[in-house]
Amino acid sequence: MSEVKLEGVVKTYPGPDGDLTVLNGIDLVVGRGEAVSIMGPSGSGKTTLLHIIGTLLPPTSGRVYIDGVEVSSMGEGELALLRNRKIGFVFQFHHLLPEFNVVENVMMPLLIRGEEDAEEKSREILELVGIAHRVKFKPSQLSGGEKQRVALARALVAGPGLLLADEPTGNLDWKSSLQLIEVLKDLHRRLGFTLIIVTHNREIAEKWGKIYLLERGELKCCIN
Numbered sequence: 001m002s003e004v005k006l007e008g009v010v011k012t013y014p015g016p017d018g019d020l021t022v023l024n025g026i027d028l029v030v031g032r033g034e035a036v037s038i039m040g041p042s043g044s045g046k047t048t049l050l051h052i053i054g055t056l057l058p059p060t061s062g063r064v065y066i067d068g069v070e071v072s073s074m075g076e077g078e079l080a081l082l083r084n085r086k087i088g089f090v091f092q093f094h095h096l097l098p099e100f101n102v103v104e105n106v107m108m109p110l111l112i113r114g115e116e117d118a119e120e121k122s123r124e125i126l127e128l129v130g131i132a133h134r135v136k137f138k139p140s141q142l143s144g145g146e147k148q149r150v151a152l153a154r155a156l157v158a159g160p161g162l163l164l165a166d167e168p169t170g171n172l173d174w175k176s177s178l179q180l181i182e183v184l185k186d187l188h189r190r191l192g193f194t195l196i197i198v199t200h201n202r203e204i205a206e207k208w209g210k211i212y213l214l215e216r217g218e219l220k221c222c223i224n
């Protein structure tokens, strides 16, 4: 379980009409094992914020700490290692590799780490997300909800302390959305990772401890 801390995070993108400040001094602490959601209008910077927390994007200024270690000043090699060890990502689009089957896709992060029993661990987590009967299927042979559950399994198979989910139900119908969220709740209870989930949906946001609102560059707690 990881602790996340942001201090005065600013993100500015260069634009045709000058710089655009998307995040204007964000402070945030998410404790070990805590689950929080972030809502906000389209274009308010939710993905930017999640990418900065996940060390995929550097802040323009301010600091990001994961487990008390400042990551905002680390080099790319060190960050790649840290992401591989500590952070799982789930996006709106599943990003599964089309030429590999379900269990191969889930094994990938373990193979990259050179771990033994990659297949056994992958089958275990696929059992937990309810996809054990589809391990030999290719992504194209799965429903949208099943693909997202596989993506969730892949994000969690290496046991990250932090899971970042960016509108994971954004492409799903309501029934599949609820199913994915129930699976995520169950995994959070069992595995205890820290979770930050971005969602447009109030009902989904309310399933977690705190709801933050990102608007006009500022993050407000707790709108629930």
Ligand SMILES: Nc1ncnc2c1ncn2[C@@H]1O[C@H](COP(=O)(O)OP(=O)(O)O)[C@@H](O)[C@H]1O
Pocket (backbone or CB within 6 Å): 013, 014, 022, 040, 041, 042, 043, 044, 045, 046, 047, 048, 049
């Ligand atoms: N790489 C980029 N370069 C320039 N502007 C960007 C870039 N990425 C995002 N933006 C702008 O930053 C704002 C926030 O984007 P984003 O973080 O994707 O918001 P959200 O996820 O809340 O919809 C938008 O106005 C978007 O156009």
Ligand SMILES: [Mg+2]
Pocket (backbone or CB within 6 Å): 046, 047, 048, 166
């Ligand atoms: Mg987004």
